Amino acid sequence: MSGFGVLFRRELALSWGKGGGPLLAVSFYAAMATLLPLATGPAPDKLAIVAPGSAWLALALASLLSLERLFERDYEDGALDLLSLGSTPLEAVAFAKCLAQWITTGAPLALAAPIASIALGASPSLSGLIAFTALVGGLGFSFCGGIGAALSIGSRRGGVLIAVIVLPLFAPPVIFGAGAIEAYAAGLDWKTGLLLLSAYSLAAVGLGPFAMAAACRNALS
Amino acid sequence: MFAFLYNPDRFMAFSRWGAPLFGVLAVLLGAAGLWLDFAAPPDYQQGYTIHIMFIHVPASMLSLFVYLCLGVASFLGLVFRQPLAEAAARAAAPLGAGLTFLALITGSLWGKPMWGTWWVWDARLTSELVLLLFYLGYMALQAAIDDEARAARACAILALVGVVNLPIVVFSVDWWNTLHQGSTLFAKGGPAMAPVYLPPFFLMILAYTSAFGSLWLVRIRGEVWRRRANVLAVRAAR
Numbered sequence: 285m286s287g288f289g290v291l292f293r294r295e296l297a298l299s300w301g302k303g304g305g306p307l308l309a310v311s312f313y314a315a316m317a318t319l320l321p322l323a324t325g326p327a328p329d330k331l332a333i334v335a336p337g338s339a340w341l342a343l344a345l346a347s348l349l350s351l352e353r354l355f356e357r358d359y360e361d362g363a364l365d366l367l368s369l370g371s372t373p374l375e376a377v378a379f380a381k382c383l384a385q386w387i388t389t390g391a392p393l394a395l396a397a398p399i400a401s402i403a404l405g406a407s408p409s410l411s412g413l414i415a416f417t418a419l420v421g422g423l424g425f426s427f428c429g430g431i432g433a434a435l436s437i438g439s440r441r442g443g444v445l446i447a448v449i450v451l452p453l454f455a456p457p458v459i460f461g462a463g464a465i466e467a468y469a470a471g472l473d474w475k476t477g478l479l480l481l482s483a484y485s486l487a488a489v490g491l492g493p494f495a496m497a498a499a500c501r502n503a504l505s
Numbered sequence: 506m507f508a509f510l511y512n513p514d515r516f517m518a519f520s521r522w523g524a525p526l527f528g529v530l531a532v533l534l535g536a537a538g539l540w541l542d543f544a545a546p547p548d549y550q551q552g553y554t555i556h557i558m559f560i561h562v563p564a565s566m567l568s569l570f571v572y573l574c575l576g577v578a579s580f581l582g583l584v585f586r587q588p589l590a591e592a593a594a595r596a597a598a599p600l601g602a603g604l605t606f607l608a609l610i611t612g613s614l615w616g617k618p619m620w621g622t623w624w625v626w627d628a629r630l631t632s633e634l635v636l637l638l639f640y641l642g643y644m645a646l647q648a649a650i651d652d653e654a655r656a657a658r659a660c661a662i663l664a665l666v667g668v669v670n671l672p673i674v675v676f677s678v679d680w681w682n683t684l685h686q687g688s689t690l691f692a693k694g695g696p697a698m699a700p701v702y703l704p705p706f707f708l709m710i711l712a713y714t715s716a717f718g719s720l721w722l723v724r725i726r727g728e729v730w731r732r733r734a735n736v737l738a739v740r741a742a743r
Contacts, residue, residue, distance in 0.1 A: 431666055435659045439649035449642040449663060452635050453670055456677035463681060480680070484673065495666055502658040 287372040288380060295384035298357075299350065306392040309346045313393055316342035317400040328405050335404035336414060336465040339397050343418055344454045347425040350389055351450070352443045354381055354433040355496075359503065364437075368504055378496035379489075382430040390422025406469075413468050417461040417481060424485035427492035428453040434499035457484050511587055513729055520722040527719035531712050538708030545701045557615040559705060563713040565608035568636060571601035571717060575643075576668040579661035589725070591657040592732070594664060595647065596724035600717060602640035609633055628678040635674050639667045 299305060320338050321331055358364040367377050397418040398411035406414070432450035436442050464477030538559065548555035575597045581590035612630065613623045624630065643660055650656035 431663075435646060435663055436649065438655075439646070440651075441649055445645055445649050448638075448645050452638045452642060452674065453666070455635055456670075456673050459677045459681045480677070491669070495662055499659060499662050502655055502662070505655065 287370065288376050291367075291372060291377060292380040292384060295381050296387065299384050299388040305350075306388050309349055309389040310392050310396050312349055313342050313346040313396050313400065316345060317404060320404065332405035332407075335401050335406035336410060336469065337462045338404065339401045339406070339414065340418075340421070340458055340462045340465075342400070343393055343397060343421065344425060344451075344458055346393055347389060347422060347429060348447050348450065350385065351429045351433045351446050354385060354430060355437050355500065355503075356433070356442055359437045364500060365504060368500065374497035374500050375493040378430060378434065378493040378500065382426045382489075382492065382496075385430070386423050386426040390426055391419065394418035394422055410465060410469060413465055413474070413478075417464055417478060420478075420482050420485050421457045421461045424457045424481070424488045425454060427485070427488035428457075431492055431495045431499070434496040434503070437500065437503040457481055460484060511589060513589055516589055517726065517729060520726050524719050524722035524726065527715045527722065531716035531719055534708050534715060535712035538705045538712055541705035541708065542702075545705065548699070548702075551619060554615060554618050555702070557611055558702075559709045561608060561611035561615055562706070563710045564604050564611060565633060566710060567713045567717055568601055568605040568608050568633065570714075571597055571604060572636065572639070572667070572671065574721075575601060575664050579664035583658060583661040583665070588732075589729070591654075591661070592728035593721070593725050594661060595657060596728050597721060598640055598643050598647070598660075600720055600724070602637065602644065604713075604717070605633060605637040605640060609637065628675075628681060631678045631681075632671075632675045635678070636671065639671070643667070 317339070320334075320342075324330060324334065355364065358367065368374055394415050398414045401410065401414050402408055429446070429450050431453070432446040433442075435449060436445045439445055460477045460481035464474045464481060467477055468474035542556060542559045547553050575594050578590045578594035578597060581587050582594055609630075612633075616625070617623050643663055646663055647656050647660050650659055
């Protein structure tokens, strides 16, 4: 089996098992969705307007949760040093990490997103699109978030720092994703938003690993 | 282009005269601009609030320009390992954050009488706000990493990511919502601004630019001195 395959399975096992994995992210997501009606008032007509948008906001915040451990764990126990010496380039290591992160937290969140939106009063006909945009957007969140995680390796206050660095990067996918859903609900052209969201996520997948690898090398130097 | 400035000694010799020179230039240009501004008649629609324009628009233009400077300095620091470029990037960030903040505050003060509201979620306002978040994230990352060389390189990577991302943010919020008036200066068929306002406006832009140049040089000089002091402190401790 290739080095990349082994690495990918390791990352998958680590992010599925250790540190709460998908359960933590989905619980956080559920808690966010519960707080929203408490904050805005339970009137269904008011909630229905903000439901798809706030589902997206909660998604962005929930995908921040597990980022802190993405590189920090390996940095602390020295595994990152070994990985940087191995034959698999650090770019591929970063790619495997973010992909595993997406599969273990992004995909469960994408399944939870339509449920939360319907509970908040969004039309059930939106479910398919909400799940799909959440899945595609989650890919962008994982790879953009990974840049923040790699940059803050070894800093003193990882979690908050990652959020501050990464949230400006999350602005375009949130706009495109929520825009596509809103346009679909209003019967307008929703494909543009979806295509732009996909383009952003794919660009993050393509460019993110290089930034992450550069940040890791810098942290290890 | 800046090759002659790579040498810290030559840079210090240049900036010793350059910084005060730009500072005096900024004061003169700013005074001339403000004098022409207040000599001009009030706008037929906006009345006296037109004066805010001469503070607001150059600040928002410079806030983007400073990010460009930050990106170029980060690139030079990261790729060519120029310590002086790293110092320049580090020195530019708080200035950029300050200009962005100034643009947001004056815009808000201008928006209240003109649009009837302090803040609207309009495309250009939102991208300016995201720009401020970029600056703040950059400064937070710098403060969080103890080792200075590592912090500088991590910040350079973040700045380059930001340079790639910023046009996307601008495009996305444009796609999302647009209410702000378009650019009046670079409009099709020449500037759409009353001719009487153009000279003070350009003077103010030049004044802001030279003020930034002066402050930037001063801050880079401070960086260089601080590093030299650190080296001396380490040497003395041995």
